[in-house]
Amino acid sequence: MQVIEDEVIGELRYLTVKFDQAEIIADGGVISQGAAQRYFAKERPDLKIKKCGSFKLNPQERTVTMRVGVVDKPLLTLTGADGSKIEGEKLENCGCGERKNQAVTVTVSDEVSKVKFLNPGYDEIQAKCVTFQREYDAIVILYDKLETRYSKLIEKYDALVTAVSKDAQKFSDLLVENERLNKYIEHCGGPDEDSADLADAKEVIESADSVPLSEVEGDDTTTK
Structure with a gap:
């Protein structure tokens, strides 16, 4: 599968992808949106498909081009406890990537003063939170x-x-x-x-x- 175009519109990330017909018809037997969704679920489970557009077939190249809408997952790059860079999905109440123990873990709360950071740098961030709360x-x-x-x-x-x-x-x-x-x-x-x-x-x-x-x-x- 090849991503031709990638853009974010609203809450979804729209991908224009091109892949071989054989990749789709391997399981479903026919080219359809259901077969495409099964392909993504098997080969790309990281992409949470929300919308599937129409197909564009190229008989000569035996390729299929389609546009899909997936859940946008912005990445967050942080510095771990050992000084290394860690990149993962920006989620609430969890770390990032496979090395989540070295990532910054955030406890989300309605009150700014209750934000907890479990890694080095907590005191500095807490001081900023207190300052912002006073302001x-x-x-x-x-x-x-x-x-x-x-x-x-x-x-x-x-x-x-x-x-x-x-x-x-x-x-x-x-x-x-x-x-x-x-x-x-x-x-x-x-x-x-x-x-x-x-x-x-x-x-x-x-x-x-x-x-x-x-x-x-x-x-x-x-x-x-």
């Missing part, structure tokens, strides 16, 4: 303070909006009252006419005061 706690505290300040600012903003709304209502009421007074003044003749009436009344009073009292009495006697 996280500080960020949470800061967030709570900012959220409290934000809530107070929202309350002040709402109070200002309420006050402005009340002032706007008062101003609107004053405009209505002013309009009503203007209409009342227009209905009564206006301030100019009132001033003219007052001037005429004052002139009449002054002219009446200027008439001698004897003339008024004489007129009354003559009349009698």
